Amino acid sequence: MKMRFRFGLVPGLLFAAGLYAQVDSIALRYAGTITPHELREHLTIIASDAYMGRDTGKEGQKMAAAYLKDQFIKAGIPPVPAPDPAMIVDGYFQPFDVVETRSGTITLEKDGRSYRYGRELIYFQETLREGEQVNGLVFVPARVQLPDARLNGRAVWMDADGRKGLAALGSLRSRMDALRTSGVALVFVSIEGISDVMSVVHVEDTRMRLADQKQQPDKSAREPQVIIVDKAAMNSLIGRALPAKWNRKKKLVEVPANFAIHVTEGEQRLTTENVLAYIEGTDKKDELVVLTAHYDHVGVKDGVVYNGADDDGTGTVAMIEIAEAFAEAKAAGHGPRRSVLVMTVSGEEKGLLGSRYYSDNPVFPLANTVADLNIDMIGRRDSAHATSAPYIYVIGSDRLSTGLHDANERANSTYVKLDLDYTFNAESDPNRFYYRSDHYNFARKGVPSVFYFSGVHEDYHQPDDDVEKIDFDLLHQRTLLTFHTAWILANQEQRIVVDRP
Numbered sequence: 001m002k003m004r005f006r007f008g009l010v011p012g013l014l015f016a017a018g019l020y021a022q023v024d025s026i027a028l029r030y031a032g033t034i035t036p037h038e039l040r041e042h043l044t045i046i047a048s049d050a051y052m053g054r055d056t057g058k059e060g061q062k063m064a065a066a067y068l069k070d071q072f073i074k075a076g077i078p079p080v081p082a083p084d085p086a087m088i089v090d091g092y093f094q095p096f097d098v099v100e101t102r103s104g105t106i107t108l109e110k111d112g113r114s115y116r117y118g119r120e121l122i123y124f125q126e127t128l129r130e131g132e133q134v135n136g137l138v139f140v141p142a143r144v145q146l147p148d149a150r151l152n153g154r155a156v157w158m159d160a161d162g163r164k165g166l167a168a169l170g171s172l173r174s175r176m177d178a179l180r181t182s183g184v185a186l187v188f189v190s191i192e193g194i195s196d197v198m199s200v201v202h203v204e205d206t207r208m209r210l211a212d213q214k215q216q217p218d219k220s221a222r223e224p225q226v227i228i229v230d231k232a233a234m235n236s237l238i239g240r241a242l243p244a245k246w247n248r249k250k251k252l253v254e255v256p257a258n259f260a261i262h263v264t265e266g267e268q269r270l271t272t273e274n275v276l277a278y279i280e281g282t283d284k285k286d287e288l289v290v291l292t293a294h295y296d297h298v299g300v301k302d303g304v305v306y307n308g309a310d311d312d313g314t315g316t317v318a319m320i321e322i323a324e325a326f327a328e329a330k331a332a333g334h335g336p337r338r339s340v341l342v343m344t345v346s347g348e349e350k351g352l353l354g355s356r357y358y359s360d361n362p363v364f365p366l367a368n369t370v371a372d373l374n375i376d377m378i379g380r381r382d383s384a385h386a387t388s389a390p391y392i393y394v395i396g397s398d399r400l401s402t403g404l405h406d407a408n409e410r411a412n413s414t415y416v417k418l419d420l421d422y423t424f425n426a427e428s429d430p431n432r433f434y435y436r437s438d439h440y441n442f443a444r445k446g447v448p449s450v451f452y453f454s455g456v457h458e459d460y461h462q463p464d465d466d467v468e469k470i471d472f473d474l475l476h477q478r479t480l481l482t483f484h485t486a487w488i489l490a491n492q493e494q495r496i497v498v499d500r501p
C-alpha cells in the first residue's frame, strides 16, 4: 500500500493552507550535524564484542547505558529535570526492576534418580510453582473420548504410540486441548526419540518480566503442567514398560505410580534502566515529543556475542545523533518550542519491558505527550527492497492521528525523499509489527506513535548482525527523516490531535 499526498493536484490551495512543503533552513542546519561518519563511530563501539550483546540487566547493557549517558553529557544536555526527581538516578537513568526466570526448573525424581529438562524431559511452559508427589496416574488411550470429567484434578499420562518427534506432539495437540477442558492438573506425554524434539525446538534459556508485573495467575492456575518425557524414562518412573495393548484400550487405565516433582527457584531479580535525554522546549515546553529506540539486545549465547548492530544499534545511535542535533540547536538559540525527550529503552528483547515501564510510570505526563517516534532496525535492506530506491517502512503513523501521518509525509517530501513503504501498516499485516516494538506501549495509552523499520533480514537475532553489514547512507537518511518529523512536531503551531478511534 502506498499513500500519496491527498491534495497534490492543487498546490495553490495548499500554499494558502500553510501546508506547502517549505524548507526550514534552521532545521536543515541542525540536520547537518547528523552524519554517516558519526553514526558509524557510535555503532562501531556499542555493537562491538566488548558490549557483550547488551543483554538486559547484564554488564554489556550497563556499559551501553553509561556510553549513552556520556554522549548526552558531551552534547551539553543537562540531567533530566523530572517533576518527581526520585524517578531519575544519576541524572539520566530511569531504573526499573525485572525478574529473570530460568527455564528447566522442573525435575522428576524417583529412587534417588533425577530426570531433567533437556535430557529426559522437555516442556514449553512452566505453570507449576511448587513441587508435588505423584501418587497414581490415569493412562488415557487414544480411543477414549475427551473431554472426560473423571480426569478433573488428576495427573494423566498419554503415549505417542510409536510416533516420533514433533509429529508425535502435533498429532496429540487436539487431545491436549481436550485435556485442558477436562480440568487435569498434570499431563505426562511419553514419546520415543525426545532428542529429536529438543534439537528442533528452541526454548529460551531464560524469560523476563517486570518485577511489578503480575504473572497472570488466573491463566496459569487453570493451565495444566505438560511434561514430555522420554519413553524409557517414563518406563522407569512407573517401574514397568508400557504394555503395548494399553494404547488400544477404550477405557481409562489407573496406573500405580509414585514419584516426586521438584521445582527449583529459578528467579533472579535484576535492575536495568532506560536512558533519557531531555531537551527542554521554549514557549510550549509542557508539551513533549518523545523519540524511542531500544539499546538492549540478546547478549551472549554459547560463547558467541550477538552484537545487534541493526537490532537496534542503529536506532540507538540515531537517538544519540538526534539528541545532539536538538541540543546544538538549543545552544544556539534555536531550541524546539515543545520539549523533546530522547529515550533509549532497555528490556525490549524480553517483551518491550522498558517502554512498558515508562508508559506505566511516565517521567513526564502522557497527557502532554504529543507523539512517540520509535526506531527499531533501520540500517539494512530486506529482500523485498534488495535493489529498490532508498526506502523505509512506516508503521502506525495514521492509526491515531492524521497529523502525525502528515508530519512524517511532509518531512519526507521536503527533506529526505525516501520511498515510504506502508506494507506493514495494514491492519491485516500477519507480522503484526505494529504491536512488536516500543512505540506500541505509547499507542496503547493513546499517544500517536510511528515505528520506523527497514525490515527483517537473514541476520535478524543471529550472531552476524554486525556493523560491517550496515548501509550507513541509508541509516543516515532514515535518521534524518525521524529528526525532521520530530522537528516539525516540536515546532509547528498546533499540537497534533488524536482524530482516529
Ligand SMILES: [Zn+2]
Pocket (backbone or CB within 6 Å): 294, 311, 312, 348, 376, 377
Ligand atoms: Zn529490535
